[in-house]
Amino acid sequence: MHRRHQAMSLKLDIFEYRDYLQKSYGEILYRVPIDAGLGCPHRRSDNKGGCTFCPEDGARAVQLGDAEQIEEQIEKGVRFAQRRYGATAFMAYLQAFTNTFSSVEQLEELVKKICSKHNFRAIAFGTRPDCLPDEVVDFLRTLNNRLDVWIELGVQSCHDKTLKRINRGHGWKESCEAIIKLHRADISVAAHLIIGLPGEGLEEYLQTVKKVAALPIDAIKLHNLHILEGTKLADEYRTSRFEVLSEHEYAEILLQLLPQIPEQIPIIRLTTDSPPSGLLAPQWSMSKGQFRKYLATQMRARTVAQGCALRDNSAASVRPPSTVQDRAVVTEDSSVTFYNKRVKEHYHTLAGARSEAENKFCTPSGLEEKLKRDQTVRILDICFGLGYNSLVSCELAIENSAALEITALELDRQVVERAAREIRMKNNLFDWNNCLDILCRDGRWQHRGCSIELLWGDARYTATRAGANFDYIWLDGFSTQKNSELWSVDFFRTLYPLLKSDGLLLTYCAAIPVRSGLMQAGFHVGETEPFGRERSGTIASPNQSLITRELPERDLHLINSVKGIPYRDPSGTRTNKEILRAREYEILRAKGAGAGKQ
Template sequence: MLPYLSHKAHMQSVYGEALFSVPVNVEFGCPNRERDGSGGCSFCPEHGARAAQIADAKSVEEQMQKALSFAKRRYNASSFALYIQAYTGTFASLIKQKETYEKLLSLYPFRALHVGTRPDCLGESTLEYLAELNQSIDVVVELGVQSLHDASLKRINRGHDAACSLEAIKRLHGKGLKVYAHLIIGLPHETPALWKESVQGLVDASIDGIKFHNLHVIQNTDLAREFSQNPFALLSEYAYAEALMELLRFVPSHIPILRLATDTPEHELIAPKWHMAKGQFGEYVAQTMRYRGIRQGDLVEKQPEESYEIPQKISLEDGSTTFWNEIYRDYYHPKAGATRQAKELFLAHSNLKTRLEKGDVKLLEIGLGMGYNSFCAVELAQKMSKNRLHVKTIDHDRMLLQKASAVISDTLHVKMLNALFTCKRYDDDFASVEFLNAEARYAATLLREPFDVIFLDPFIESNNASLVTLEFFQNLRKLLKPDGILVASTTLHVSQVGLNLAGFDAVVIKDATSDIQGIMATLSSSSYLHEKEPYRDIYGVYNDKQIETLHQKSSN
């Protein structure tokens, strides 16, 4: 189950099945453009964001046939909603609107009609006609709001103000019509606080659905010309996901989310150049929200007590506890023990005790997991009571901390886990731990300070390939002090190759008396040539399966 209400799930609850959109361009034009097509909103392309699957169709009948065939072939679709998409669906005389809509609706037994339009193109006669249509078919007006900040609307040459959008929503609701709002996230000079204000304004207006768009710079637009002269910041996949997830928490859970991100044809897009596929981005957002234990509306609604299942508890040889991971079909820790691995692999081979004898130590841990490595490091600093240990630890899965605290017996360990879960920070007399709850590759790009020691615990590295790629090792190299040391719980040859090529001297660590093993790596002045290829992740967004598949192809 998704942590937000998708439009598909919403339609299934309303219609008993999902309706697939059939986009049509009726060529009504736009009041914000000149007759020759120039002008308009700075972000909008000349074709008015016409759907790709109907781009070469000559007539509305051909557009419809192409869209229907596409949906039936690709999605095995059987029920449809007609979507008047490009330009402004109500920018015509009432006679023309009636003639066009009724003709289109007669061509196929659609179950709903979606009309894309602007807040300033909704005359009273149009509203009355749409309300009349709504008696025989579900009518939804998709309103281009884009922002509820007048300065932004003026900057993008929108042609109306925020009050116009809110008034349009009120008038449409007064006629009994549903309204979906389109909202752009990432407009120049807007901040996360302003994005939240726009979302809150729509929620307060009782909006019926929201389509989120991350700002795209498209060829041959005024925004493209502005971008070429004075480039402005755009959101990467990870940065946009962070913004989107936070905004979803302020949207009540009954409001469907029609779209998470913009979908612009590659040949038209100038920036941002994402390398995460549309479906992969949606999976990333959903998985990240699950890992963090957050969901749509959780900051504005009273949430029911959340029940969560504790994974199968396993007692290890040293008396520590671990979990069985059903996804990876393996234990989180070696059978010899989680505490033993922390002390004999990570602490011992990083020379942490010697470093703390000499002065304060900065430690970066990637893969907090159940917290054994960080806890043993903190415990050592407290026992020595000499210099301070500063730990920054990264993990995507926040909920694992809560599950671990339910099975770990050491009260101080549990205290640390609970502090990191609730406020992302734990402080003691001689140690502090800061928790970065994010995907490791993204979190690593946010760090600026150098570290004395890096712990890398990728769990099952063959299934967490993103943590043992050449590119990730190169980023870790930048975060390590010249005399620093990296200790990793991996012995894969492909990991050794990646470390060597990234500029590390790597030494394999194996304990003949246990299943504890890993690698100790220090900075090298030169890289090594290898016949075998390392794992590659050149854009830092590939999922583990993609990395493994790419590696297999390059190795053949």
């Protein structure tokens, strides 16, 4: 019936490097990593020193194993790509250490050896901005006449303070000069940037991306910072425990950075791969594929695409709406709801969208009485959707000349945009369409003592950024079988400390696993009057005295059976299917063990 994190295509709305290769060569060139053992000019003769994030092996590819000879490395790399990806065309990638740290004669011999082993279509050299002398660039220019040459340049950041802190050994000036020098030599440049370096935040990341994108680069590679065992950065992290990015935090940053990257610049990658055994932090729960799917979902729902902030039109920061439109439905009280075609559920009961906000949330919570009594009332509205719960609450506040502060959480920008166009509810209190328009554009609306702040994103993450001391939480996701991410005991544990001690959580949902999960999270749980269906709603509070209508005996019995096993999402990153499947397995185990919940 309500809002959820919609399952969407895995395809990211970015210009991926593999698409560039397909367009340029008629097929994808798969990289064959090579460790030529050229070392690094920024390390001492004993291999110590260098960048604080760099491991002793200079970021040697895992699939090379213990292969030392270049011929063996190439054979292993080609075989790996053929077996895993069905690859038929290849690019040699000199990845580990600094691969222009050599004489021209040595580089010529190295390239000759590489090309004699396999018919590569292109070759990429990973290197540093301060290791590109004129004679090496001249060699690369000549080589580029017979074999496509790429330079993968470790820029990392545009901030000299950061570069000094990580002992990079060069500054931003050297990166700019190297990129321009290579461009003039007609050599393709891919800039590498690390997101999450200590001392930096969103403002610094944006500055770096904008400055790098303004230079004549041909591709960009973004790395989320990995702290590897055995590095100086690992020592620093153990001492100071600076913040590292979770998958949710990194996704939020990418949603800000990608719109600033011109859409014609290919993106080689967005995440880092490191052997789990050597990774100190961060420890993600999502796999690389799961993160891509999560990011794609966020981008689609929030109308974000690569380069969208740079488009020359009035909606520069917004991509075109999805071709899959929700269907508008007029409910019995004449208010409009939508039918979500992906989820196959309505956002509200057909008995009335507006009436549901009144009868499931505002009335049973005693909101009007509290507005008359308290100086300011605060609401956390989870799954803002079409806005009824928040906007009806604002009407009550204005009618009673009361102050109301609402923090609303929503993933799907498109549903709010469409609600702003199609819900016509103008009265002498305020214009709903104008309110929704402003929220879509600015994320914040204020009028006659009321305010709404709209936070876009996965509620499991944005709830942790919403503040605390709420009088009410409205929880209005889609059904448990379609949106279990927001019905887990772990999410309820996130919500519990956000409420005041006399606060109330209300939801339309009466599912046994939900009521059980609320109880396990520390809430006292009761029910509210039914509306639009036979089942009652649910009310929960840290304060037992506020629960005036207890749960029926039948529900209490079921809560103490296997049916009361809650939905679980301990990492806050599981998909709907993963949560449902895990609960099914837990029920089977409980039944098999005769675990007393019979």
